[in-house]
Amino acid sequence: MNLRHRGKFIDLAEEAEREKHSRVTSDLVLGKWIIGYLKGDIGLVILAFIFIAISTGLGMVSPYISGAIIDQGFGENPIVDGNYQKLLLYCLILFGIAVSLAVINLLKNFILYRIGYSSVKRIRSETFAKLQGLSMEFFDKQESGRIISRVTNDCDKINELMSGSIITSLTDFLTVIGVSIFLIVMNWELGLITIGIAVPPTILISYIFKVRAREAYRKTRKTIANVTSTLSESINGVKVSQSFTREGQNIREFRKVNLEDRKANIRAEAIFAATYPIFNFLSSAVVGFVYLYAGWTIYYSGSTIHLPITPGEAIAFTQYIGMFFNPILNLTMFYNTFQSTMAAAERLYELNQQTASVLEKEDAYVLPRIKGEVKFKDVSFAYVDEQYVLWKFNLHVRPGESIAIVGPTGAGKTTIVNLLARFYEVQKGAITIDGHDIRNVTLESLHSQMGIVLQQPVLFKGTIKENIAYAHPDTSLKRIIKAAKVVNAHDFIKHLPDGYDTDIGESGKRLSVGQKQLISFARAILHNPRILILDEATSSVDPYTELLIKKALTKLLKNRTSFIIAHRLSTVRNADRIIVLQQGKIVEEGTNEELLAKKGEYYNLYQLQFKEQEEQEEKLEDDPSSSSGSESSK
Numbered sequence: 329m330n331l332r333h334r335g336k337f338i339d340l341a342e343e344a345e346r347e348k349h350s351r352v353t354s355d356l357v358l359g360k361w362i363i364g365y366l367k368g369d370i371g372l373v374i375l376a377f378i379f380i381a382i383s384t385g386l387g388m389v390s391p392y393i394s395g396a397i398i399d400q401g402f403g404e405n406p407i408v409d410g411n412y413q414k415l416l417l418y419c420l421i422l423f424g425i426a427v428s429l430a431v432i433n434l435l436k437n438f439i440l441y442r443i444g445y446s447s448v449k450r451i452r453s454e455t456f457a458k459l460q461g462l463s464m465e466f467f468d469k470q471e472s473g474r475i476i477s478r479v480t481n482d483c484d485k486i487n488e489l490m491s492g493s494i495i496t497s498l499t500d501f502l503t504v505i506g507v508s509i510f511l512i513v514m515n516w517e518l519g520l521i522t523i524g525i526a527v528p529p530t531i532l533i534s535y536i537f538k539v540r541a542r543e544a545y546r547k548t549r550k551t552i553a554n555v556t557s558t559l560s561e562s563i564n565g566v567k568v569s570q571s572f573t574r575e576g577q578n579i580r581e582f583r584k585v586n587l588e589d590r591k592a593n594i595r596a597e598a599i600f601a602a603t604y605p606i607f608n609f610l611s612s613a614v615v616g617f618v619y620l621y622a623g624w625t626i627y628y629s630g631s632t633i634h635l636p637i638t639p640g641e642a643i644a645f646t647q648y649i650g651m652f653f654n655p656i657l658n659l660t661m662f663y664n665t666f667q668s669t670m671a672a673a674e675r676l677y678e679l680n681q682q683t684a685s686v687l688e689k690e691d692a693y694v695l696p697r698i699k700g701e702v703k704f705k706d707v708s709f710a711y712v713d714e715q716y717v718l719w720k721f722n723l724h725v726r727p728g729e730s731i732a733i734v735g736p737t738g739a740g741k742t743t744i745v746n747l748l749a750r751f752y753e754v755q756k757g758a759i760t761i762d763g764h765d766i767r768n769v770t771l772e773s774l775h776s777q778m779g780i781v782l783q784q785p786v787l788f789k790g791t792i793k794e795n796i797a798y799a800h801p802d803t804s805l806k807r808i809i810k811a812a813k814v815v816n817a818h819d820f821i822k823h824l825p826d827g828y829d830t831d832i833g834e835s836g837k838r839l840s841v842g843q844k845q846l847i848s849f850a851r852a853i854l855h856n857p858r859i860l861i862l863d864e865a866t867s868s869v870d871p872y873t874e875l876l877i878k879k880a881l882t883k884l885l886k887n888r889t890s891f892i893i894a895h896r897l898s899t900v901r902n903a904d905r906i907i908v909l910q911q912g913k914i915v916e917e918g919t920n921e922e923l924l925a926k927k928g929e930y931y932n933l934y935q936l937q938f939k940e941q942e943e944q945e946e947k948l949e950d951d952p953s954s955s956s957g958s959e960s961s962k
């Protein structure tokens with residue numbers, strides 16, 4: 329019972345996944361696609377096949393030699409018939425075979441792993457590159473967990489197929505054929521009888537086992553998924569559950585799913601545990617039969633006629649029989665492994681066939697340095713077919729103008745800037761910058777003149793320095809510090825243990841929301857865009873950081889066309905123009921004063937949302953020391 333088999337049985341569990349996802353791409357297409365990734369290693373593949381053929385062949389000779397040692401080395405009566413020289417020769421051959429097998433198998437395994445991992449590396453790199461270029465529409469539809477599983481698990485399955493199961497199956501196949509030939513050549517009658525009694529029950533038991541194991545492992549997949557999701561939910565939601573004192577209930581729930589997982593696994597292992605003893609029994613029974621048959625023929629044939637089977641042949645026979653069962657079992661299993669690998673391959677293949685929905689035109693030109701005049705002309709857009717978020721939307725923004733967009737949640741504020749950045753394609757109408765339709769210019773030249781600070785500040789693992797210099801990794805530290813100073817981030821960064829070299833953890837976990845925002849401002853200012861897009865975070869930061877952000881913003885907005893989806897009164901008030909958006913339509917526009925005087929939607933919003941902020945701001949401006957808890961205030 330070796331690990332190889334174990335791996336195969338666990339593969340069966342993948343079938344549940346396969347069944348959910350019925351295949352549309354043929355094995356031939358997928359096979360060609362996978363083989364394409366072997367191109368760089370053709371020499372190694374050929375070498376691997378040669379090694380496999382040699383090692384299977386050599387492995388097959390040993391029992392025959394063992395038989396010859398008995399018959400020719402010892403003879404019927406070793407003292408009279410014994411041939412010491414032959415005995416020595418055969419033993420040397422056996423020794424030689426053992427040494428060659430060890431060396432060849434070592435090399436073969438090394439080559440196979442190399443082939444497998446090299447192709448996985450190629451597939452992964454290509455998939456990653458593909459993902460980098462896909463449009464938002466794709467990511468909206470896919471859960472990130474699924475995409476990650478393609479690049480990790482599905483790639484692993486292909487690796488397993490290439491470096492393991494295809495080769496093992498080939499070896500198994502050659503072994504079954506080779507053993508059958510040896511059995512028939514040595515003694516065709518006994519050979520055929522042995523094959524006849526060994527093969528049908530082996531296939532039958534393998535089949536029964538296959539079906540049972542599949543069911544059992546499918547169940548374990550479900551139970552372990554429950555354990556994982558319960559665990560991850562409790563880790564992500566630990567604050568909430570502790571605040572609602574749900575710990576006791578959570579522990580009980582976890583205990584339950586954990587228990588179910590134990591039950592399912594024990595069941596699956598029991599099936600697994602039963603199979604090999606059954607096969608061993610079968611193997612011994614057939615061996616017993618061969619000895620019986622040999623004994624019987626020797627006994628009844630008397631010493632005068634030619635023996636139908638010699639003792640040496642009986643030994644060789646039984647050794648061959650021992651080599652017969654595992655390969656048949658494995659071959660029965662291979663179909664499953666192959667199917668589940670092909671399902672994984674198909675998922676990866678589909679991912680690699682994706683094309684970006686926002687495509688650069690073939691004759692796209694580089695957008696020259698812009699002044700920053702933006703026009704939305706009768707723009708209509710829906711994320712999901714026909715459900716328009718914007719309908720005939722018009723907006724004209726002058727170069728250098730700052731536009732604050734306010735409005736209720738779901739009004740389409742983020743959508744406007746998504747379209748301007750061409751993360752999505754407008755369905756009707758056009759967006760122009762300095763008269764250039766954004767669909768006619770290269771994406772790089774468009775994005776290089778645009779800075780985006782998102783609703784949830786997005787930082788990457790690494791240091792503060794690396795995050796500020798994200799778009800321009802070669803920037804000098806001096807310029808990075810300058811950018812940080814402009815947005816008032818320098819003060820808090822300088823007080824961190826490693827300053828600009830502080831590791832901020834995955835997605836900036838080790839920073840506060842306000843700090844993250846200041847860093848993303850610094851990143852934007854270093855990029856020095858002509859058009860700045862700011863999707864302000866709704867999450868509140870402490871009043872002092874708020875003041876820092878306000879000052880930073882003033883500097884950030886200077887001399888640029890800017891779109892600010894504003895939740896802060898200060899930003900809204902300072903904008904050149906405010907537009908109030910409702911269900912994708914501009915219902916009011918003007919300056920803060922104009923709109924307040926109008927006592928319309930903006931006025932209502934102001935009363936609801938900004939009143940409190942105004943009072944806080946006034947208080948802070950009177951007495952800045954009244955804020956609490958910001959590191960920057962030190």
Ligand SMILES: Nc1ncnc2c1ncn2[C@@H]1O[C@H](COP(=O)(O)OP(=O)(O)OP(=O)(O)O)[C@@H](O)[C@H]1O
Pocket residue numbers: 468711712717735736737738739740741742743744
């Ligand atoms: N990726 C998406 N796929 C499908 N529908 C979407 C997607 N993003 C937004 N929507 C829908 O489009 C509408 C406008 O969303 P949008 O994100 O522009 O709102 P918003 O004004 O920015 O709201 P908020 O203030 O909450 O950020 C909403 O009804 C929303 O459900």
Ligand SMILES: [Mg+2]
Pocket residue numbers: 741742743783863
């Ligand atoms: Mg939004």
